[in-house]
Amino acid sequence: MGANATTFVPAYVAGEVLTAADLTVTNSGIPVFADSTARDNSFGGTGEKTLAEGQYAYLESTNATQFYDGAAWQPVGASGITFLAAVTFTSQTTVAFANSLFSASYRNYKVYLECDPDSTGGSWTMQLRTNAGAQSAASYIGGLVGGSLSGTAVAIGSNNLTSFNLGTTTTDNNNIALTVFNPFANDRRCTWSGTMYNNATDDRGGAFGGTYQTAVAATGLQFNFANAVTGTYRVYGLADA
């Protein structure tokens, strides 16, 4: 817990004699908490303010400033697209998002992934993931279509597979730009759609879309590669306002 973190947000009564500690907390501006648990424990107790709409908080655990809208804590400054993570990986065959990257904070997400095979390309798949691990039921469906510079059609389908088939990584400059719809809310199936490119000898570009036919509160994605790759992924949350 940092030097400015507090474990209570005081409320005073008429005639109460205030101490220096009381004034320090009162004058600290937005109260600072170690994490969301400390925040939630700091309101509503004896001598503490009642949590109400308009209250601000700063969390050291996630470096996040939040406000309370009367029903839930909301991120401050969220406007449209919000950066969540950028992660590099080196010579990996399985790359998974950190736990809880997808959450109730956003309904939809943008994901950008770039990678190069260390030596040769190979099959490349994607799965939804919870904090317990990858979702591997044989319920991934969807397809990928595209074309090469020579006009040759490229197509591959996923029909109740244990992961969504993204085709084959090749030589270099593989990338995908992906929108993930509703991964966490668990009120309907998660779906995704996106575009991809790889710089094989025939320079392929394409589009893909799919779904996992089981409603699950997914907290991230996992990418599986037949051969090791090196690259970066970036994840953004999409807010309504």
Place this chain on the structure above:
Amino acid sequence: MTQKIQVGDTVRDMTEEEIALYSATIAEAELNKQQHEAAAIAKAAARQIVLDKLGLTADEAAALLG
């Protein structure tokens, strides 16, 4: 050789269950790709048989059918 997974910024050894799932998923994807390629080849061969019967080239058939 141990199989690795990177979760967020952390690289760790896969569990036996994770290794089994990863291996099965990759094998399935490669089989799926082979099946699609075989289906595409079979479709092209069937199309060529029809073109041969009609005495048309692929370009002529495309021009005819739009």
